[in-house]
Amino acid sequence: MSMKEVSEAIKAKKAVFGIKQAIKHKKDLSAVFICKDTRDATVDKLEESGIEFVVLKTKKEMAKELNLDFLSEVFSVRK
Numbered sequence: 001m002s003m004k005e006v007s008e009a010i011k012a013k014k015a016v017f018g019i020k021q022a023i024k025h026k027k028d029l030s031a032v033f034i035c036k037d038t039r040d041a042t043v044d045k046l047e048e049s050g051i052e053f054v055v056l057k058t059k060k061e062m063a064k065e066l067n068l069d070f071l072s073e074v075f076s077v078r079k
Helices: 002-011 019-024 040-048 059-065
Strands: 015-017 029-034 074-078
Touching: 002 015, 002 029, 002 059, 002 074, 015 019, 019 040, 019 074, 029 040
Parallel strands: none
Antiparallel strands: 015 074, 029 074
């Protein structure tokens, strides 16, 4: 279900990508997803910021399934 949620957020232009955007929009997020191969430093920053997240697939798998032309470790859905 979470891949579907990210896909729908991208179509609705309610998705933000990356750690900086997740922290910046922390109060406006309904869900945060990270990749299996996310760097430890990124996970630590999310935890320090008090952001809860769900782990999904690898960066390459996410980019392929979401039809993105870039890789991202953090996918956030805005309210």
